[in-house]
Amino acid sequence: PSDDPPKPPAETETRRNIGSTVFGMAHEVGYARVSKREQNPEAQEAELLAAGCERVFVDHGESSRVTDRPQWLACLDYLRPGDTLKVRRLDRLAGSERILIETLQDLDARQVNIVSLTEPMIDTTTPMGRALYGIVAVFAQLRVDTIRDNTQRGLDYARSQGRVGGRPSVMTPERIATAERMRAEKQSWESIGRVLGVGATSVRRALNSR
Numbered sequence: 435p436s437d438d439p440p441k442p443p444a445e446t447e448t449r450r451n452i453g454s455t456v457f458g459m460a461h462e463v464g465y466a467r468v469s470k471r472e473q474n475p476e477a478q479e480a481e482l483l484a485a486g487c488e489r490v491f492v493d494h495g496e497s498s499r500v501t502d503r504p505q506w507l508a509c510l511d512y513l514r515p516g517d518t519l520k521v522r523r524l525d526r527l528a529g530s531e532r533i534l535i536e537t538l539q540d541l542d543a544r545q546v547n548i549v550s551l552t553e554p555m556i557d558t559t560t561p562m563g564r565a566l567y568g569i570v571a572v573f574a575q576l577r578v579d580t581i582r583d584n585t586q587r588g589l590d591y592a593r594s595q596g597r598v599g600g601r602p603s604v605m606t607p608e609r610i611a612t613a614e615r616m617r618a619e620k621q622s623w624e625s626i627g628r629v630l631g632v633g634a635t636s637v638r639r640a641l642n643s644r
Contacts, residue, residue, distance in 0.1 A: 460516040464490035465509050467526045471495040478522050498529030515545035522551050604632045605640035613637050
């Protein structure tokens, strides 16, 4: 028998699920996304592979406004502390600043580095990159907080003036008067809505609130 030490097992999904940090190995993982089915994600995938990614997860035809994209969830499940996630641009991860901030905070909590191939400031694998990333994250959070505060201030002012914030109702006073007359004639919500060109739910809500 040979006195050579046994070799570690080959990388497999099972071993990966146990955690690659057990073997002292960090991985570079890519994530690509296109929002429309007719778009082709192959260019993103090729860039990520060329950048050293060992595996690339691709969401095809998935909106950036949702966080439960199938391959994104699979990517998060695959990532382990010390790994580096690479994307072509940060907008591949999220379609709004709020979702992006939450995603970056989640990756940081998982101890996963983030690198953007086209945004040099986003590279947390180096001390300088991590410092720049922190500045970007602070300003992004400040912008989201400012928008939220301004929106709330506007709603509070509108409420103090007797107005309720939000989208204006499609049920104008004229439509409400017509709906009340038709309802008194025992017509259904659906038929009233068809005549007025609005949904039956809008008609019911407007009359029930009076």
